[in-house]
Amino acid sequence: MAMIALNCPEIEVVVVDINEARINAWNSSKLPIYEPGLQEVVEKCRGKNLFFSTDVHKHIAEADIVFVSVNTPTKTSGVGAGKAADLTYWEGAARTIAAVSTSSKIIVEKSTVPVKTAEAIEKVLRRNCSDPSVHFEILSNPEFLAEGTAIEDLTMPDRVLIGGKETETGQKAIATLASVYEHWVPKDRILCTNLWSAELSKLTANAMLAQRISSMNSISALCEATGADVQQVAKSIGTDSRIGPKFLNASVGFGGSCFQKDILNLVYICDSVGLPEVAQYWQQVITMNDFQKQRFVERVISAMFNTISRKKIAVYGFAFKKDTGDTRETPAIDVCRGLMKDGANLHIYDPKVEEQQIYLDLATPKFEWDHPYARATPIAKDLIHISKDPMEAAKDAHAICVMTEWDEFKQYDFQKVYDSMVKPAFIFDGRNILDHAKLREIGFIVYALGKPLDPFLQRQYS
Numbered sequence: 001m002a003m004i005a006l007n008c009p010e011i012e013v014v015v016v017d018i019n020e021a022r023i024n025a026w027n028s029s030k031l032p033i034y035e036p037g038l039q040e041v042v043e044k045c046r047g048k049n050l051f052f053s054t055d056v057h058k059h060i061a062e063a064d065i066v067f068v069s070v071n072t073p074t075k076t077s078g079v080g081a082g083k084a085a086d087l088t089y090w091e092g093a094a095r096t097i098a099a100v101s102t103s104s105k106i107i108v109e110k111s112t113v114p115v116k117t118a119e120a121i122e123k124v125l126r127r128n129c130s131d132p133s134v135h136f137e138i139l140s141n142p143e144f145l146a147e148g149t150a151i152e153d154l155t156m157p158d159r160v161l162i163g164g165k166e167t168e169t170g171q172k173a174i175a176t177l178a179s180v181y182e183h184w185v186p187k188d189r190i191l192c193t194n195l196w197s198a199e200l201s202k203l204t205a206n207a208m209l210a211q212r213i214s215s216m217n218s219i220s221a222l223c224e225a226t227g228a229d230v231q232q233v234a235k236s237i238g239t240d241s242r243i244g245p246k247f248l249n250a251s252v253g254f255g256g257s258c259f260q261k262d263i264l265n266l267v268y269i270c271d272s273v274g275l276p277e278v279a280q281y282w283q284q285v286i287t288m289n290d291f292q293k294q295r296f297v298e299r300v301i302s303a304m305f306n307t308i309s310r311k312k313i314a315v316y317g318f319a320f321k322k323d324t325g326d327t328r329e330t331p332a333i334d335v336c337r338g339l340m341k342d343g344a345n346l347h348i349y350d351p352k353v354e355e356q357q358i359y360l361d362l363a364t365p366k367f368e369w370d371h372p373y374a375r376a377t378p379i380a381k382d383l384i385h386i387s388k389d390p391m392e393a394a395k396d397a398h399a400i401c402v403m404t405e406w407d408e409f410k411q412y413d414f415q416k417v418y419d420s421m422v423k424p425a426f427i428f429d430g431r432n433i434l435d436h437a438k439l440r441e442i443g444f445i446v447y448a449l450g451k452p453l454d455p456f457l458q459r460q461y462s
């Protein structure tokens with residue numbers, strides 16, 4: 001929304017939320033999320049044509065276009081638990097829009113939603129608006145930005161996708177929304193489709209991106225077993241223009257708010273429409289991701305003589321990727337839980353993630369994070385320490401596990417780190433970002449994901 005305000009000075013953008021603390025944060029100098037470049041964009045427009053408000057009803061009533069970006073968490077109970085999207089918040093938003101609207105509006109689905117959500121939302125809108133002259137036209141306009149590069153992605157998107165009905169009013173609404181983006185996006189990058197194609201395209205894009213990572217992660221396991229190097233394999237196949245070089249980095253697992261949720265959603269839809277083979281096909285992307293995280297934990301334990309109980313382990317990075325403080329579905333959660341299960345004493349350091357967030361994540365059951373009132377389960381707090389300093393986290397530790405590819409990790413003085421650690425000192429690089437040859441020279445036992453195993457690891461524990 002900030003990008004619309006930035007590029008369209010004649011349009012007034014009001015971001016509304018019932019959560020007062022959040023709106024206050026958006027109106028302050030410390031925004032509620034960290035995203036490179038966002039602060040500058042917000043500060044440039046705030047108070048001019050960009051506003052943040054809790055007066056939801058007033059601003060919806062006044063708007064010509066309403067973008068709905070509410071949570072669509074995975075259901076945690078009932079039919080479809082662990083797979084289907086919970087549309088409670090979407091339906092609630094639709095009811096509010098219907099109740100306060102006295103003029104016709106374009107309603108834009110921004111949140112990723114299951115296919116055919118627009119149909120359900122339209123029914124809710126129509127049946128709950130008392131003014132028969134009010135017309136709602138629903139568009140699907142999924143967002144493809146990635147965190148950490150959001151401003152870049154929004155400034156120069158590969159494409160903007162707008163789906164609408166193939167009726168006259170539907171096409172008019174598409175043209176209206178397209179004219180907003182045309183302020184800064186070249187016309188040939190604005191794709192217009194029918195509603196269901198737009199909704200399904202978002203799920204498919206995320207599923208295919210995640211599938212590439214799971215494919216490489218499956219190969220990383222094979223590389224370790226055979227002595228091949230997954231980065232060499234990725235480079236070799238990435239030069240094939242049909243495959244392309246992006247999204248081929250094997251890792252400890254993919255995270256983030258979208259991939260798992262959207263694939264589960266896709267799986268659920270396929271099952272619901274009687275396509276179990278298609279559902280199983282996509283489910284395997286998640287299964288492989290879980291396997292990769294578990295495999296990493298097992299590798300740590302087996303390398304360290306099959307016992308990590310009471311051993312200090314430094315965890316470098318908790319965010320699901322670099323340049324963000326976001327921890328949703330970060331692989332670090334499952335890895336830390338796995339290590340804690342075996343009694344490890346974790347000292348976690350992340351340059352951006354707040355201490356309370358880490359405790360909360362480790363205490364929150366699967367799929368609950370996206371619900372506003374997530375239940376917390378008790379956790380063994382004595383096994384977790386949050387470090388403000390990476391050197392302190394590694395001091396007297398037996399091992400370091402790299403969970404996020406933060407650039408600063410590459411700059412550390414690893415000789416100093418090594419000297420402060422218990423020997424043998426292990427590094428488990430879940431992102432393949434460190435200089436492994438140099439680390440080995442220093443004396444570390446190095447596990448690099450998907451690469452030939454150190455003789456030390458091979459001889460005794462492979």
Ligand code: UDX
Pocket residue numbers: 143144145146147148206209213246247248249250251252253254255256257258259320321
């Ligand atoms: C993703 C999609 O890229 C974006 O288009 C969509 O709008 C939202 O979901 P995001 O979750 O912000 O964006 O991050 P992304 O860069 O896609 O990374 C997702 C996860 O995959 C991260 O945990 C990342 O570390 C991991 N990843 C990515 C890999 O493990 N290997 C890779 O090669 C690329």
